[in-house]
Amino acid sequence: MKRTYRDDWRVIIEIRPTATHTPLRALGFEGLDGRVVGAPFELEIAPQRLGDFGSVSMSDSLASRDVDGDYRRRCEELLAELLKRPHVAAGRVTCTETSVCTHCDLRWEELTADEAADGSTNQDEHSVEGEPVCCYPAITEFRIERGIPQLAEGGAA
Ligand SMILES: [Zn+2]
Structure with a gap:
């Protein structure tokens, strides 16, 4: 049987530099007058680990009964917040999916x-x-x- 594991959750947002009114000091350039220019680019943001409670850290599976669902929700909430910013043009939630066979543990492959x-x-x-x-x-x-x-x-x- 095929079993799919999801891992490496990320929020990807597209930044439109020309739409940003971010002063240059946000990039560490103090005392200069100017603005950000250039083509849109993407930022890849990792969500906080489910088992990371700051002072206490445990495995994700101990912290959650639905690791995939909780990561997806966490990423979608983060994305919704980020999309409110004027220079964020678009965004999406992504993860890496790996499918293996439950009988032999090899990577799942199918005939075309x-x-x-x-x-x-x-x-x-x-x-x-x-x-x-x-x-x-x-x-x-x-x-x-x-x-x-x-x-x-x-x-x-
Ligand atoms: Zn197999």
């Missing part, structure tokens, strides 16, 4: 339609798009769910 139709890459003539490629238990499970005939050999591995 072309690979499923190709005798050199498929398992047999019953292979279809989306069939896992990592191990026989995953293929067996996939085929049972869809009522596809099992592999002639190796299915019991």
Whole structure:
């Protein structure tokens, strides 16, 4: 079975420098008169860790029963705050998704339609798009769910 882990949550905002009225002193240039110019650029902001309570720190899974959901909410709240600023043009919440097989722990990969139709890459003539490629238990499970005939050999591995 495929299991997806989410990690590395980030809020990405696009800054429009020409829309900012930020004085140069905000960038550390004291006593100079001017403004920020240039093309829009992005800032990537990491949310505070769920288990980080300042003086006390614990693992995210101890601090939350819904780590993914809490990170998403935390990032969306931060994004909503940031979007209120005039020089923030746009923004989004993103994370890294990693899918692994629950049987063999390898990275989850599936046959494409072309690979499923190709005798050199498929398992047999019953292979279809989306069939896992990592191990026989995953293929067996996939085929049972869809009522596809099992592999002639190796299915019991
Ligand atoms: Zn597997």
